[in-house]
Amino acid sequence: xxxxxVNRSKQLIIARDIIxxxxxxxxxxxxxxxxxxxxxxxYGASRETIRKALNELNDLGLxxxxxxxxxxxxxxxxYTFPISGITSFKExxxxxxxxAQTKVLQNKPASVPEYFLARGVDNDQRATFLERLRxxxxxxxxxxxxxxxxxxxxxxxxxxATNSLYEYLEGQLGLRISYATKExxxxxxxVEQKKLLNLTDRDMVVxxxxxxxxxxxxxxxxxxxxHRPDKFKFTDFARxxxx
Amino acid sequence: xxxxxVNRSKQLIIARDIIxxxxxxxxxxxxxxxxxxxxxxxYGASRETIRKALNELNDLGLxxxxxxxxxxxxxxxxYTFPISGITSFKExxxxxxxxAQTKVLQNKPASVPEYFLARGVDNDQRATFLERLRxxxxxxxxxxxxxxxxxxxxxxxxxxATNSLYEYLEGQLGLRISYATKExxxxxxxVEQKKLLNLTDRDMVVxxxxxxxxxxxxxxxxxxxxHRPDKFKFTDFARxxxx
DNA sequence: AAGTGGTCTAGACCACCCG
DNA sequence: GGGTGGTCTAGACCACTTT
Numbered sequence: 001x002x003x004x005x006v007n008r009s010k011q012l013i014i015a016r017d018i019i020x021x022x023x024x025x026x027x028x029x030x031x032x033x034x035x036x037x038x039x040x041x042x043y044g045a046s047r048e049t050i051r052k053a054l055n056e057l058n059d060l061g062l063x064x065x066x067x068x069x070x071x072x073x074x075x076x077x078x079y080t081f082p083i084s085g086i087t088s089f090k091e092x093x094x095x096x097x098x099x100a101q102t103k104v105l106q107n108k109p110a111s112v113p114e115y116f117l118a119r120g121v122d123n124d125q126r127a128t129f130l131e132r133l134r135x136x137x138x139x140x141x142x143x144x145x146x147x148x149x150x151x152x153x154x155x156x157x158x159x160x161a162t163n164s165l166y167e168y169l170e171g172q173l174g175l176r177i178s179y180a181t182k183e184x185x186x187x188x189x190x191v192e193q194k195k196l197l198n199l200t201d202r203d204m205v206v207x208x209x210x211x212x213x214x215x216x217x218x219x220x221x222x223x224x225x226x227h228r229p230d231k232f233k234f235t236d237f238a239r240x241x242x243x
Numbered sequence: 244x245x246x247x248x249v250n251r252s253k254q255l256i257i258a259r260d261i262i263x264x265x266x267x268x269x270x271x272x273x274x275x276x277x278x279x280x281x282x283x284x285x286y287g288a289s290r291e292t293i294r295k296a297l298n299e300l301n302d303l304g305l306x307x308x309x310x311x312x313x314x315x316x317x318x319x320x321x322y323t324f325p326i327s328g329i330t331s332f333k334e335x336x337x338x339x340x341x342x343a344q345t346k347v348l349q350n351k352p353a354s355v356p357e358y359f360l361a362r363g364v365d366n367d368q369r370a371t372f373l374e375r376l377r378x379x380x381x382x383x384x385x386x387x388x389x390x391x392x393x394x395x396x397x398x399x400x401x402x403x404a405t406n407s408l409y410e411y412l413e414g415q416l417g418l419r420i421s422y423a424t425k426e427x428x429x430x431x432x433x434v435e436q437k438k439l440l441n442l443t444d445r446d447m448v449v450x451x452x453x454x455x456x457x458x459x460x461x462x463x464x465x466x467x468x469x470h471r472p473d474k475f476k477f478t479d480f481a482r483x484x485x486x
Numbered sequence: 487a488a489g490t491g492g493t494c495t496a497g498a499c500c501a502c503c504c505g
Numbered sequence: 506g507g508g509t510g511g512t513c514t515a516g517a518c519c520a521c522t523t524t
Contacts, residue, residue: 007485009511009512009513010512010513011512011513012486015486016486019486035489035490035491036490036491037489037490045513045514046513046514046515046516047491047514047515047516048291048512048513048514048515049512049513049514051491051492052512052513054491056486059302060484060486061422061424064421064422064456064458064459064460065491065492066458066459066460066490066491066521066522067490067491067492067520067521067522068489068490068491068520068521068522068523069489069490069491069521069522069523070489070490070491071490071491072460074460075363120318177483178307178482178483179304179307179480179481179482179483180480180481180483181304181478181479181480181481182478182479182480182481183476183477183478183479184427184475184476184477184478184479185475185476185477186429186447186449186472186473186475202445204429204447204472206429213307215307215309216307216309216312217307217309217315217317229429229447230429232427232428232429233426233427233428234426234427234428235424235425235426235427236424236425236426236427237422237423237424237425238422238423238424238425239421239422240420240421240422240423241303242250243255243258243259243262243299243303252492252493252494253493253494254493254494278508278509278510279509279510280508280509288494288495289494289495289496289497290495290496290497290510291493291494291495291496292493292494292495294510294511295493295494297510308510308511309502309503309509309510310501310502310503310509310510310511311501311502311503311504311508311509311510312502312503312504312508312509312510313508313509313510314509314510
């Protein structure tokens, strides 16, 4: 039995609390949060702890901190649907209230394709090949092809692949997924993609290829995700970095 | 005369120093940085200050912090070309050593197009309409259409638009660009896009639309950026957020 | 002058990893 | 048990904004 460690740090509890207050309208877009000193009293935390919580919100684009004035709540309505970051289809699905279903097409041992070998993955790396079709509002929209690396993933029960792969990896296997690299290009679809995504000869396909790593930098997942171009929308919030 | 305020905080100086040591091979991918306590002595800073510097590197995907072990340098080679975040074409150009040039096609007052009006921009907002073609290695690759809002931007000298718009906004006008929202879709090109980007009837175009804001949440720039699909590549580094 | 966020410190305790 | 990163604190000084 694997017991999940949940991060219950003060700064995270505070961050989540403020986020929920923004979400439920207690703090409204365009208004200022209580000052850091007030939040210090409100949560019984030191100012540095409050600041770490607010920095999380700042990174997420929920607030803008303005020196001498305060932290203003931004209007998050406008840039919903963040496929930036690492988010699983299940999480997207529930957060967007889409009517979506997943069909597992293949689930078997296989070797790693050329694209990832060229990026340093071992030639004889063992892997589970998982092919899934995402159907949104009755229309096939995304073809997901995953390679789950063994170790640490020996196999994936098809039921879990249908439900939520990440819940299986993080919940059941206790893996701590930490970061990923991602590459988006637009390509001509192959025969299989055309057939499964109902593409015509004139269509292109949006390819998202990613490599996902654990806390300890172990590579665990390779993904090729092919999107119908008319169904594809990627939104992002970015801060200017001057490092 | 506008004098630029440069952030010379200790944590930023330390972050930059460590980054340059990674860049020049003093700290190599797969090896550990000196421990936080050692860095404390090395830079004469408190541990919290060192940690803030390291967190910058962590966010950028340059290192991975592992509890109980240390901070390991990641292999940044593999995911170069970060168009994530807010990065100007000039910055991209110099960091990627591409042979690129910019041709300014239009530069005149205009009103804001429908797409942005639908997202809350004022109907009678005054703006400078700037249309630029980016030519990479002799091939037209990107068509950039900007609307610079007045206030605070009254006009843009064409010389500055050719060189670097961001240098003009940040350097000359003293504006502090802070964050942006971005949306990527794939569309059928219109006649102008076809002509300027040498697209055929079968081609699609990648549209990147963004809204850019200052430190004080003032909206300053609306951009529609159209990319040749075969020239388009977007790469990203993302950390899993469990907020 | 008062209030705000930005930076920095010295010290403390904890959880994790390894020999 | 000793070293590592993760969290938290109380206090200090600064830069910026507003009154």
